[in-house]
Amino acid sequence: MRMRSSKNKKAWSCFAVAALLSLPVVAGAESEPEDIIKYRQNVMKANGANMGAIAAILQGKVPEYKDRLGDHARGVQAGTKNIPALFPDGSDFGDTEALESVWKDRAGFKKRSDDTSKKADALAKAVAGGDAKAIQARFRELSDSCKACHKDFRKEQQ
Ligand code: HEC
Numbered sequence: 766m767r768m769r770s771s772k773n774k775k776a777w778s779c780f781a782v783a784a785l786l787s788l789p790v791v792a793g794a795e796s797e798p799e800d801i802i803k804y805r806q807n808v809m810k811a812n813g814a815n816m817g818a819i820a821a822i823l824q825g826k827v828p829e830y831k832d833r834l835g836d837h838a839r840g841v842q843a844g845t846k847n848i849p850a851l852f853p854d855g856s857d858f859g860d861t862e863a864l865e866s867v868w869k870d871r872a873g874f875k876k877r878s879d880d881t882s883k884k885a886d887a888l889a890k891a892v893a894g895g896d897a898k899a900i901q902a903r904f905r906e907l908s909d910s911c912k913a914c915h916k917d918f919r920k921e922q923q
Pocket residue numbers: 802805806807809810812813814816841845848849860861862863864867874875877878881907908910911912914915918919
C-alpha cells in the first residue's frame with residue numbers, strides 16, 4: 766500500500782467514494798425480508814394513523830385541527846402510492862399479515878392498490894375544494910377501498 770503512486774491513490778479514493786455513494790442502492794437491493802416487512806407495516810400504520818386523524822376531524826371532535834385535513838390526505842396519498850412495490854418476491858414469510866394471494870394474484874393486488882390510490886387523490890382534491898359533503902363522501906369511499914384490499918389480501922384481524 767505504501768508503495769502506491771499518488772495517481773493510484775487518487776483512483777482508489779474515487780472508487781471508494783463511488784462505492785459509498787452507491788451504498789444505499791446496494792443496500793436496497795439486498796434488504797432483509799424482515800426489514801421490508803417491518804417497513805411496509807410502518808407505511809400501513811401511517812395510513813391507519815392518517816385515516817384516524819381525518820375521521821376525528823370530520824366527526825368534529827378536534828375542530829382546532831381542521832386546517833390539517835389536507836396534510837393527512839396527502840399523507841394517505843403518499844402511503845398508498847404503488848403498494849405492490851412494498852411486497853416484493855421473497856417478503857411473503859415471517860412476521861407478516863399478508864396472505865399468499867398478494868403474490869399469487871399480482872394483477873388483482875395492483876388493481877386494488879390503484880383504486881385506493883385514486884380515491885386518496887380524490888379525497889385530497891375534495892379537501893382542497895372545501896365542500897364538507899364531498900369530503901365526507903370521498904373519505905368513505907377511500908376507507909371502503911382500504912378495506913376491500915384487506916379483505917382479499919390480508920389475514921383476518923381478531
Ligand atoms: C393493495 C392492498 C392494500 C391497500 C389498498 C391497503 N392496504 Fe393496508 N395492508 C395490506 C396488507 C397486505 C397488509 C399486511 C402487511 C403485512 O403484515 O406485511 C396491510 C396492513 C395494514 C395495517 C396494519 C399494519 C401493522 O402491521 O400494524 C394497517 C393499519 C393498514 N394496512 C391500513 C390501511 C389503510 C388505512 C389503507 C387505506 C388508506 C390501506 N391499508 C390500504 C394491503 C393493503
